[in-house]
Amino acid sequence: MTEPAPASYPAHWEADVVLADGGTAHLRPIRPDDADGLRAFHSRLSRETIYLRFFSHRPQLSDREVERFTTVDYRDRVALVCTIGGELAAIGRYDRAPGTNEAEVAFVVEDRHQGRGMGSVLLEHLAAAGRERGLHKFVADVLPGNRAMVGVFVDAGYEAKRSFADGVVHLEFPIEETEESLRVMQAREQRAEARSIQRLLTPRSVAVIGAGQDKQSVGRVLLDNILAAGFQGPVYPVHPHHPYVASIRAYPTVLDIPDDVDLAVVATPADTVRDVVHQCTQKGVRGLVVVSSGFAETGPEGAAAQRDLVTDARASGMRVIGPNCLGIINTDTAVALNATLAPVAPGRGNVGFFCQSGALGIAILESVARRGIGLSTFVSAGNRADVSGNDLLQYWQDDAPTEVVLLYLESFGNPRKFGRLARRLARVKPVVAVKSGRSLAGLPPGHAGYAVDLPETAVDALFGQAGVIRVDTLAQLFDVAQVLAYQPLPEGRRVGIVGNSAALAVLAADACETSGLTVTRSVDVGATGTAEQVGSELAAALADDDVDAVVTVFIPPLVTRQHDVGQAIAEAITGTTKPVVATFLAFEGVPEQLRRTGEQGMPARGSVPSYRSPETAVLALARAAAYAEWRRRPGGHLPPLEGVDHAAGRHVVETALARLGGAGPLAADEVAELLAAYGVPLVPDGDGGADGVEAVVAVTEDPSFGALVSLGIGGVATELMGDRAYRAVPLTDVDAADLVRAPRAAPLLFGWHGAPLADVAALEDLILRIGRLADHLPEVCGLSLDPVLVAERGVAVRQAAVEVAPPGERFDTGPRRLRPPDEEG
Numbered sequence: 001m002t003e004p005a006p007a008s009y010p011a012h013w014e015a016d017v018v019l020a021d022g023g024t025a026h027l028r029p030i031r032p033d034d035a036d037g038l039r040a041f042h043s044r045l046s047r048e049t050i051y052l053r054f055f056s057h058r059p060q061l062s063d064r065e066v067e068r069f070t071t072v073d074y075r076d077r078v079a080l081v082c083t084i085g086g087e088l089a090a091i092g093r094y095d096r097a098p099g100t101n102e103a104e105v106a107f108v109v110e111d112r113h114q115g116r117g118m119g120s121v122l123l124e125h126l127a128a129a130g131r132e133r134g135l136h137k138f139v140a141d142v143l144p145g146n147r148a149m150v151g152v153f154v155d156a157g158y159e160a161k162r163s164f165a166d167g168v169v170h171l172e173f174p175i176e177e178t179e180e181s182l183r184v185m186q187a188r189e190q191r192a193e194a195r196s197i198q199r200l201l202t203p204r205s206v207a208v209i210g211a212g213q214d215k216q217s218v219g220r221v222l223l224d225n226i227l228a229a230g231f232q233g234p235v236y237p238v239h240p241h242h243p244y245v246a247s248i249r250a251y252p253t254v255l256d257i258p259d260d261v262d263l264a265v266v267a268t269p270a271d272t273v274r275d276v277v278h279q280c281t282q283k284g285v286r287g288l289v290v291v292s293s294g295f296a297e298t299g300p301e302g303a304a305a306q307r308d309l310v311t312d313a314r315a316s317g318m319r320v321i322g323p324n325c326l327g328i329i330n331t332d333t334a335v336a337l338n339a340t341l342a343p344v345a346p347g348r349g350n351v352g353f354f355c356q357s358g359a360l361g362i363a364i365l366e367s368v369a370r371r372g373i374g375l376s377t378f379v380s381a382g383n384r385a386d387v388s389g390n391d392l393l394q395y396w397q398d399d400a401p402t403e404v405v406l407l408y409l410e411s412f413g414n415p416r417k418f419g420r421l422a423r424r425l426a427r428v429k430p431v432v433a434v435k436s437g438r439s440l441a442g443l444p445p446g447h448a449g450y451a452v453d454l455p456e457t458a459v460d461a462l463f464g465q466a467g468v469i470r471v472d473t474l475a476q477l478f479d480v481a482q483v484l485a486y487q488p489l490p491e492g493r494r495v496g497i498v499g500n501s502a503a504l505a506v507l508a509a510d511a512c513e514t515s516g517l518t519v520t521r522s523v524d525v526g527a528t529g530t531a532e533q534v535g536s537e538l539a540a541a542l543a544d545d546d547v548d549a550v551v552t553v554f555i556p557p558l559v560t561r562q563h564d565v566g567q568a569i570a571e572a573i574t575g576t577t578k579p580v581v582a583t584f585l586a587f588e589g590v591p592e593q594l595r596r597t598g599e600q601g602m603p604a605r606g607s608v609p610s611y612r613s614p615e616t617a618v619l620a621l622a623r624a625a626a627y628a629e630w631r632r633r634p635g636g637h638l639p640p641l642e643g644v645d646h647a648a649g650r651h652v653v654e655t656a657l658a659r660l661g662g663a664g665p666l667a668a669d670e671v672a673e674l675l676a677a678y679g680v681p682l683v684p685d686g687d688g689g690a691d692g693v694e695a696v697v698a699v700t701e702d703p704s705f706g707a708l709v710s711l712g713i714g715g716v717a718t719e720l721m722g723d724r725a726y727r728a729v730p731l732t733d734v735d736a737a738d739l740v741r742a743p744r745a746a747p748l749l750f751g752w753h754g755a756p757l758a759d760v761a762a763l764e765d766l767i768l769r770i771g772r773l774a775d776h777l778p779e780v781c782g783l784s785l786d787p788v789l790v791a792e793r794g795v796a797v798r799q800a801a802v803e804v805a806p807p808g809e810r811f812d813t814g815p816r817r818l819r820p821p822d823e824e825g
Helices: 032-043 047-054 063-070 118-132 147-154 179-201 218-228 270-283 300-315 361-371 389-397 415-426 456-465 474-486 502-514 531-543 562-572 614-632 646-660 668-677 716-720 733-741 760-776
Strands: 015-018 024-029 077-084 087-096 102-109 137-142 161-165 168-174 206-209 235-238 263-266 287-290 319-321 327-330 337-340 348-355 375-380 404-408 431-434 468-471 494-499 518-524 549-554 580-584 693-702 706-713 724-728 780-790 795-797 800-804
Touching (some): 047 102, 118 137, 206 218, 270 300, 348 361, 348 389, 348 474, 361 474, 415 706, 431 474, 456 724, 468 614, 531 562, 549 562, 646 760, 706 716, 706 733, 706 760, 724 733, 733 760
Parallel strands (some): 206 263, 348 404
Antiparallel strands (some): 077 087, 137 168, 161 168, 327 375, 706 724, 780 800
């Protein structure tokens, strides 16, 4: 039998990965030209490590062994390497047992890099490669003393079986992804990416590269702001021509600094940055903040330079914020870092802020300071060549000082991952985002033709599905932040109004009605009301079981001092678990009279936020109430679906892509086969006698949210009235139930005007199956089931069409990897 030719080098297996300690490495398939690197790698291994890997002492590899290890067919014999700074740091491989779908797997990690999670990363990527090459099972023989390797296999989330014979531990496990293996992988991803951000935000020392004598230069402003904030570590100016900057010893290059450097803040011309990165690599710098402009924002040449910058940094273990960014802030007094160009730094607080735009960053920080909102951390990512909002969501997940997360985003680089991370984070901490752009430019190649122009109500629903509080302006972002940062979440939508102006009370009541809140108590003490009356009525409203939150409106009285009123309000709310918002003298922020003081004199929890008008106060409260409702609801789960054959579905898609040579529609038989793989039979007209309510189920692609499942009910009315509801994948059982009930025509399914009840459960099952298909197969960029008849018992899909295209790299599937540096974050 003739051996099949080796597969071509699988470049798509290459990836930048974040390690357990937050550092980075480059992972790729091994190549024949790695021979010298492999010899050098082996020479750096300890005797113990060699023995545990090879079961014998082997001080060096023979030429024949080197050739075998580095020359593989990328199909039955696969090896992956992790490199740092161009050197091999770890190697993992599998060898298929001839004529089977199982392979023996093994890996070895250089001693100085052990404990950094390289074994787990290699196993994830080897398993993905194995699945792609048709493998179903891995086996491994491990010496009992190699507890670290046994732990990697056992803790991966697969169902590993262990046995012991002849002094060797034998393990075997299926490598198909399971809910548990995904949970383990995502938990490791979260910890690793959070630590990578922690390394950037908590440096022990900082070098400012490009800080000179000119006080107006970018580098000097950065240096002065770091010094003014009182950074709790050494700061090193770096400039080729100045021995001292701001009376501090300066160094020609970062390599000349005698001590370790954790963070380098780079403010040199774009054409010098790559050399700076190489110097930081040699110095062992742990992270970069690149404020310099002149990269992707300037065109193709700048984009290429940006790609090189990130590639070089990641290959050497560093992550990058920027380029073209404002910088970073950490207000923790143990760090006290203001490495930004902003002249006004915020005080210490419980709000984390990610800002995509560097240009708006200074104005944002000024607004934050003016309103008295304290920040825990602030990151302006600029071009987001590496670090993006998703990384910060990972960091803030477990960052105890951060209780509220604010996002200013212009687009999403990985919408699927954003939805997953935001949904998880929002279960424990509120996430508020200014809406992103609706341009199709964010779509991966081959998908733009299948995008949809979503109505604003649909966009709101999709943010709401993930628990994200969506606002339209920066002012609204701060309005909502004030409620969430200082007040508890409301238990319901019932509102009491207490004030000294009937006119303002009416405005507040009207705003409640239009915002979905219900006024259950309203008291006006009048313009001559005393401070004691205001306090008494406020306390009574808070004690009322029919009130979930209180809006207090106060204008300058004729006979009562405002200080006394503020003190009365502060006393009345002591100990309450209900939120209170105010229109206090039209003050925007937290007035001193209503402030409880925390660190650095900043407002703390229990402070009452004030707004310029009752309408803005009520709108902020309404958004907090809607978020609280979402958090009280069950999160749902991905239910098991009988009759789903993911491998069969993938085979249909890959065969069609090969036939099409790119994007295009599936043939009728391919459509039927694909749907059948997910348990969805086609029932042509005239078959099955399935009369019922007409529906349309579709999969489309959106630049902000990725793959969407939509539902329209009522046949032609769906198109005429634009009555479609949308949810982003992956779909939980709760998502499917919500989607069925979301269209305006949904009552047609529930016996409207005496009509028979439709089989809603069957429709939900169909939606879950289509959602699972879209989740498993990102190549499916367009799908339409039209019509679907929902009868009293069961559903019938009468016609279907499917479009496929090569997927981009934006999909949140497969083993852990950082997005390629040439893609927008």
